[in-house]
Amino acid sequence: MNWIDLSVLFGTLIFIVAYGVWKTRNQYDIEGYLLGDHSMRWGTIGLSVMATQASAITFLSTPGQGYESGMGFVQNYFGLPIALIVVSAVFIPIYYKLRVFTAYEFLESRFDIKTRFLGAFLFLIQRGLAAGITIYAPSIILSTMLGWNLTATILVTGLLVIIYTVSGGTKAVSITQKQQMMVIMGGMFIAFFMILGYISDHVAIGEAVQIAGALEKLNAIDWSIDFSKRYTIWSGLLGGFFLSLSYFGTDQSQVQRYLGGKNAAESRMGLMFNAVLKIPMQFFILFLGVMVYVFYIFNQPPVHFNQESLEVVRNSDNATELVVLENRYDQLLDERIFEAKAFANDEPGSEEQLQAVDASIVSVREEVKGLIAKTDNSISTKDSDYVFLTFIVTYLPHGLIGLLIAVILSAAMSSTSSELNALASTTSVDIYKRLIKRDGSDLHYLNSSRIMTFGWGALAILFAVLAKNSENLIEAVNIIGSLFYGTVLGIFLVAFFFKYIKGTAVFYAAILAESLVIVGFSLPDRLLDIGYLWYNLIGATLVIVFGFILQVIGIGRKVAE
Amino acid sequence: MTELITEAGIGKPPVFKKWRYLYIFVALNFIAIIFLFHQLSIYY
Known part of the structure; x- marks a missing residue:
């Protein structure tokens, strides 16, 4: 990297941060800070939801997945459009009707306070860990490739996010995500056309696609019924559906994005925007990885990318x-x-x-x-996360290298800001306001939310600094998510669809289900070998089944008596 | 709570009905994507 790259990189990042702070400088109440004054239109919500999900890992690991295993990973997203329809039709009306700040607030009005705390607690553990990984993942790769100091990279990324998230809350998160998505997609398109340009020096683009096909890189769909395979159309449709339903319907980092909408209609449109565009976007990023593979057929690739x-x-x-x-x-x-x-x-x-x-x-x-x-x-022997970045720094011209590094850091910042915002909301609304201080002023809760955002940011940075090298970054985050998501989703599905089951029964059912999921996942493969996406389905089903059994045998009543 | 859920309109036809064309469009778009991906897998 030279001074041109550094100017593009820091110019882009500092502009986005400054813009976010400036546009949201007048935040005086908690509703504005946590829900953005209900002023967001569907375009902002749609891009914000997309930017929250697409972290730096998406733009580093996904082309690497395409390079190594071809297009099959796209099946992971097949459950998403159906899940978003369910969230739009069922979850959004309830959240808007109850005027909740967090998804877990709903659990108290439907069940009881302990179930609300359980939901909030599971979210805080899982998202608290993920926030650290979201900063750590790109930092380790950038520092290895560019010779940057790892701790300094983590600190700079984390602190930039903290500045605008603490100052402007939800609105700053959504506004900056719009800019970040433009930088991200612009950068990825330029990289894609550069690759095609380089490939066309050797073969025509049509021939390049045929070469990729001959090497089985274009098999986007695997119809086989095999539970041990990570990505098949069935695991994508069923496991992916439950993962997406849980993520978009019950994960505060996403719920907060669409609760900031002007009304339910804007929120729905924002989600439908994602239902239509998310799979093509993932397809594009994977295809870019496949084209990098073809590019490296004609240009010497290293024997190992790390x-x-x-x-x-x-x-x-x-x-x-x-x-x-x-x-x-x-x-x-x-x-x-x-x-x-x-x-x-x-x-x-x-x-x-x-x-x-x-x-x-x-x-x-x-x-x-x-x-x-x-x-x-x-x-770690996996080098797929290094493939795309190796291509960027080796073959792209100066200026573009800076832009593509800005893409990766923008993606890291956009996901982290949503996570910090949601972690702070949940701690503030579900724990602090509910348990510790119930009669504070608006200004008091605004300031406490700011302190909590800063606190979670500091914790994420600390976790990132202390983190060890994880085997495959994108999957590590998904696996952590999958182990908790099923149970949380189970609680919400009972809340929405099974009125017979009451609070105490669902609470113990969730604890039992989560314990079994963790035991199942910890068993050696020879005893139980299930792709991790299936744990979403298993966790949710177990909560519903146990909830029914416990309600029938009267666990809730006995404990209440 | 049963009342609240009913009031909030879960599963009430109007909520779904008003948006059904958009949902159908999204679903058809999804089916088209799977079809195209399948074609891609078998053609190349």
């Missing part, structure tokens, strides 16, 4: 073994260019040859990963 891990091997007794693997790798890369060009020219038998040489390349890469693990088993 150079820091390779350095460890180079400085060890296994260095000679690495050199042998690298030589074999280089030879195979030359063969692959030859076969890819033959395939583009429709030469008979070239497709099988291309597939065979590509499989050999993948196998050498696996051997290198094995060698890294053999040298130091504490190092």
Whole structure:
């Protein structure tokens, strides 16, 4: 990175922060601070909901997923449009009718205070952890690739978010997210067209897509019924539906985005905007990753994308073994260019040859990963998160590198700001205002919410600084989410659809269900091997079933007596 | 609470009815996406 990149990067980030602070400088009451004075239109809500979900991890890991495994990951989002229809038709009318600040407030009016606290508590644990990961994930990758100091990167990202989130609350979060989404999508489109431009120096774009298809990178849908597979259309539709329903309907970081709407109609439109555009957006990012794969067929890719891990091997007794693997790798890369060009020219038998040489390349890469693990088993061997950033810093011109790093940091900031905003609202409304000080003035709650936003921000930064290297970042966040989401969703589904079940029964049912989900997840794969998306469905179903059983046997009544 | 839920209009036809064309559009759009992805998977 040179001064042009740094100017673009800091210019973009500082402009967004300053704009957010300036536009929301007159915040005097708690309703304005937590619900944005109900002034948001559907376009702002739609972009804000999208920006909250799309973190930096999305823009670093998803192209890496496309590069490594092709388009299959897109199935993860198949449950989303249906879930958003349910949230629009069922959840939004209730939230608006009850004029709640947080989703968990609703649980008290439907059940009782302990169920409200349980919902709020599960949210605070899960989102509190996720907020740390949201800052940490891009920081570790940026610091490794660009030689930045990890702690300084985390601190700068975290502090920039804290400035406008503390000062302007929900409105600042939504307004800045609109700018951030424009930077993000603008940057990604430019990167995409640059890749296509580079590829067209070697083969036509149509041929590039055919090469990707021959290497099975374009299999977007897997119809097989296999519970151990992470992404199939069934896990996407069912597990993804429950994950999305829980995320958009009960996770305060999303609920707060659409509760700031002018009315229920604006909120619905904002969600439908996402229901239509989210899958195409994910498809685009994955496809970009696939095109990076094709690009690297004609341009030498490193044998492993995390150079820091390779350095460890180079400085060890296994260095000679690495050199042998690298030589074999280089030879195979030359063969692959030859076969890819033959395939583009429709030469008979070239497709099988291309597939065979590509499989050999993948196998050498696996051997290198094995060698890294053999040298130091504490190092993560996954390098897919580094693929897109390696491409950016190696092949994009100066200025664009700065813009793309701004994309990644904007995405990190947009998700973190929603999370801090929601964590502060839940602590302030569901815990502080309900339990500790019930008769404070508006100004008192406004100031306490600001302090809590700052507190959660500081905690997220601390967690990010202390975090260890996680295996695959995007999945780590999803897995943490999935383990709690099912149970929280179960509580809300009972609240909305099963009037027979009362507070005490659902409370114990949720505790029981969450315990079983954690036990199930902790069991070794040979005993229980289920893709993590299924835990959303399992958790929610268990809460409903246990809730019924406990209500029938009169647990709620006995405890109440 | 039963009253509250009813008042709030869960599942009441008008809420769904008013928006049904938008929901149907979103659902059809989703089906079209799956169809296109399937075509992409088998064509390439």
